[in-house]
Amino acid sequence: MSQIQEFEKVLSGSDTSVAAFDEHGKSFVKRAQHFLHSTPAAVPLIVLVLSIIIFGIAIGGRFFSSYTLTLILQQIAIVGILGAAQTLVILTAGIDLSIGVIMVISAVIMGNCAITYGMPTLLAVVVGLAAGGACGLLNGLLVAYMKLPPFIVTLGTWNIVMATNFIYSANETIRDADVDAQAPLLHLFAMSFRVGSAVLTAGVIATVVLVAILWYVLNHTAWGRHVYAVGDDPEAAKLSGIQTKKVLIAVYTLAGLIAAFAAWVSIGRNGSISPSAAVTDYNLQAITATVIGGISLFGGRGSILGTLFGAMIVGVVSMGLNMLGADPQWKVLLTGVLIIGAVAIDQWIRKVSV
């Protein structure tokens, strides 16, 4: 054994029990900060519950009807799915501005394949999903191998995909009736179930199931942990033996695939398939849901459940203001306040470690 140096001799008498500290010394605020740090989805959940209570008091019983609450879910289904895709990308410290247009072009491809080319509907859906996945793969390759900033890459592909979409579709809308007549499967997610006055569509259920699956994958599989590690500290992730490039490519491809899935759901909700659907709206709403949901734009932090809550917060606020008959601009204003508030809370929670 090595010769122990003089000043180290007292170490044999040192305390060997697991460290324990008096907890009551911590203030309530500190404990709240620690709780929020370990439970990232709690903030959006609390905000969601609060906003439901506030609008419930302001509007009264009408707001609490199961019809209204399920209508909100129907309205946020597409944003929730796109938000889930966005969450994956933002967890790796990236951003995907192109998911909105990927959704639109996938919808157009699904519609054209099924109706204009007369393919079996299921095959048309697969082609649409593949197209979305391919767009995501392109983003992933550019980010992982060309090492371009995700913001620039997806700003570029946003424009490229949007232009391709208009050129390819000649800006022609496929009518609701044609879809119903020739490819009813494309309207699968419009299918609705009534439970009392509550109306659930297949789209709502798909959104919840998708988020649940992604939550499981992100928290309970090795790949999910790698997504967090890559966003947290890419250099450390690489040195610990994670193939960071493969993770990035998989994340962007999956985001494209999920956007294409959102396309299928959106056909169900909109009925018709329009190449000029409000892309920018969906895009920003998905990013808004993600940010309000507490996913850190710096990567590696947040829970995908938060994104779902974030989407619901936006849904509750806009429905509540609608029912109060407020100017729609109030919704935009409140969304802005929520975004800034969410990021401020994120920064505060991070200080727990300092």
Next chain:
Amino acid sequence: MTQQAVLTARGLTKRYGRVTALNNCDFDLYPGEILAVIGDNGAGKSTLIKAISGAVHPDEGTIELDGKQVLFKSPIEAREAGIETVYQNLALSPALSIADNMFLGREIRKPGPLGSWFRMLDRPAMEKRARDKLTELGLMTIQNISQAVETLSGGQRQGVAVARAAAFGSKVVIMDEPTAALGVKESRRVLELILDVKKRGLPIVLISHNMPHVFEVADRIHIHRLGRRLCVVDPKQISMSDAVALMTGAKKPPEDALAA
């Protein structure tokens, strides 16, 4: 020395643009020994370590592990070959838990269909092994194995990184400044652990600026200067001041120093 070296490098060269980090560098590690690598800042110690642990690809030169030439394309390949490294920046993910970090890149999955079909992680098993390893290291001031690494102190983080390397290394363990951020007690623990690992027959490469630590545990000292091996000395036959003089260029190495 007639013994076969575990890890040998010959003529390693690495340039970053116009900066030469390694200049025709040689390196030998023998079974069961602790080889300390010392040198000035910027002498190329870290690049040498990264080259043998697969994080950097040398421009020229060869590396042999157990007499077989190897070419690591990534740290994963080096790890699979049994070379485990504690990096100076620790390579931990701050937002992940201690257990997740220790098993990053080699997670344990649940047995049965939960693991093979649903690829579910076996958290209890990972947490138990992580806790055992940390207890073995004497890092009992860590209260909760599932707490995020960013909530640990610098010394505790270092302990987690060292425990990870000690738990998985099978051929060589490389430690880049393992005691740099540690307190007196934790440093002692790490030095004892280094000797423990050596007792199990694993050779260790120790990079350190702490001369008392180096002279206490090292069997041989590789003195690195200006991107190459200046000489190898025996800590029992040289004083700390001579070693410092050699590595800073204040003194010329003796003729036979490479044979030590």
